[in-house]
Amino acid sequence: MSRMFMFDEAQQLIDNFELSHPPGFAMYMALLSSARNHRNFILSEKVLDRMKKLFPKNKQGLIAGSVLLCNTYSSVGEDEQAKEARLKQLHQIGKNKIVGITWTAPKGEVVRFKTHDNSHPQSKEIYVEIAQGMAKESYLITKKNKNLERTMSRSSTSKGLIAGSVLLCNTYSSVGEDEQAKEVRLKQLHQIGKNKIVGITWTAPKGEVVRFKAHDNSHPQSKEIYVEVARMSVELKENGHQYDSRWITREINDDENIESILCSHSEKLAIALNFIQQPIQNVIQVTKNLRICGDCQLIAKLRQRPIIIRDANRFHHFDTSGQCSCQEHF
Template sequence: MIFNRSVYLIIFRRFAVIHHTNILAFFTSSVLINLGESMKKLIDKQKYQEALDLFNHNSTSISDVAISLALKALTCGDEDNACRIFCETKNKTPSAYGVMFKEPDSTNLVMLFNACAQLRNERALKIKNSFLNQMSKLFNSTNHVVNSFLNILIKFRDISSAENVFVQMKTKEIITCGIIMQEGKVGYVGKALNIFDHVEKPNKMIYTAMINSFGLNGMGHEAVDLYRRMPIDIHDEVTYICILNACSHSGLIDKAHSIYNNIKVKTERITTAMVDCMSRMFMFDEAQQLIDNFELSHPPGFAMYMALLSSARNHRNFILSEKVLDRMKKLFPKNKQGLIAGSVLLCNTYSSVGEDEQAKEARLKQLHQIGKNKIVGITWTAPKGEVVRFKAHDNSHPQSKEIYVEVARMSVELKENGHQYDSRWITREINDDENIESILCSHSEKLAIALNFIQQPIQNVIQVTKNLRICGDCHSAIELIAKLRQRPIIIRDANRFHHFDTSGQCSCQEHF
């Protein structure tokens, strides 16, 4: 991958803009221990685990105790917790730094720089300046160390030094890839593409990150065009999954077929992506045939059946849902949590077609299993730069009264323009003091949008994030709201981005 020197600062400044996110997560993943390996080591060292549990449940402010535990974590190979404990420890003494960094290997340097970036005190500033005077030595370290040091400079607003470091870095793939992914994940595809276009010779990571950004934002045709331009010899499993997902989210079933048929080694994850694509188009027989063919030479894959079950729920096909879930119970009897999720989908399918008694019976069977572990739908938005979260029927916000007045106003506009509230998206019993409209109007995404509309001035683009998939009624309502209010709305749900434009169309083209 080759960069023009003139574009280094363009890329870097985008990196600096998003520094308030967890930048280090982009860069230090290879330093961290694989979870499975880490768990095995912890099991082998029972006393350390007990100490760690005590620290997590009774976090101590005694620096020496915490630092000792951090050292023990390092000796156990648990760098992740070592770094966390060190960074969370308040009132660090000078000796604490000395103990942790007697031998400054790459792991310790990453930890030191991360701690300095978080503390941003006088001592951290001295450490930063000290390493600035030793940049030649620093560049002999791993790229993770240099990336971590870059994070300190940004946190201290030392942008000129950070730019110099970035220009001198030998490899910039991780940062560039991270920026493209970040921009794509927040819906700024144009900015991601601008970064991509300035890379003279994109490598596998850069191509795949851009394809994924297109896919997440419903730009399937652009993703396919880029995939066709990508050198065939650098395609890998992740590339295939990203392009198939892009086709899936844009309804490009023919292009997905063409791409899938030309993949020589069809892994479980690649096949799952194709099953998902077929299922979203309600091609259930074809999807089941693909699963059957895969299982002739491979063990069954749980995710394939979940893709089938999820789309059966969207199709409101409770007969197929029952068959799929019954097969899942036979094939994966030990996957308790997965089967609970499948049962919830079946309950929702029953509710969507008015089979209330079957839904109630299924819920009662699963209630003792789900307990408090059921995922609550939450929506986030930040109309004035401050993140606000909502649950359904939420009244916790200081402006709740105004929010619900705005929701009622939107509801009147929606009904006047032909919107009919769809009771099939209500997945619980309706209480005596409720009706279909009151339940659906109190969904968290509608509350978040209403909050944005009562702000002055209203943002040019309203942005909302939801931890679950958006419901069909909210999707239809928001398409109409964006058109009536002439305000673009972007919603990031559990699966993808939905760009609702002022014409009343969504980028997903109803493929959600």
């Protein structure tokens, strides 16, 4: 359940279970693991604190939970908190942790390894093989991206090429290749031309159609809209949300950051207007002429308001559990 982003439901299930059963350590580990997968460090902290109170004698299990919390911090760039949590937990739980051991028997004889092991007679060849595998994986990623570049170069549709260029840049950014993402963006815009389609979002919270573009200030309630967007951003971050640069399709100026750009997307402004003009629990409906980013998913859950967005590819129905009908195919 928690792996489907249904954290509240998962916690309620655990609470109901504990009304007639003793607490189950495995249930908390499953919830903690899912929080790590979704990079929700706020929930990870709460779950681990509860585990420490319920299972104070399960030191090895708490060490494993501590590792998951540290991984969660690292996944959102909080390296200092990861380091602090690691030192704190090891001090509280104790340093006598179990060493990770892996066994294998490629020729019928069991061989065991620990991390950074050099005890095997073929250690040199083993590390060479690992290095070659890593190089091959990096090559395959680059090759896939180059294939995408060649496919785009053969296309005759400028609109499709712009969309493809955005996806290619997102692919590079997702593996940390920010310089390649920048180079491709500049190259494709030069080849295709800069007359790209402006993203527009439409909505009609009170029956009258209103349209927004990114960083729009034309609406009479613009000041209130940006205040509402800022309020949504605070709620998102308080619940462990981390703004993702993959949803940015242009260069970041000196006076901007990832959050300020994503919070000014036209669909965010349209959603904020709906919250202002329709505070009752109605379904929010908006339409966008381009692809939406995946940054609006958690808003529906936090505000308990279903949101339906029609973009250039499909309908997205964000329900109050935080799930989208597209299964995250943004």
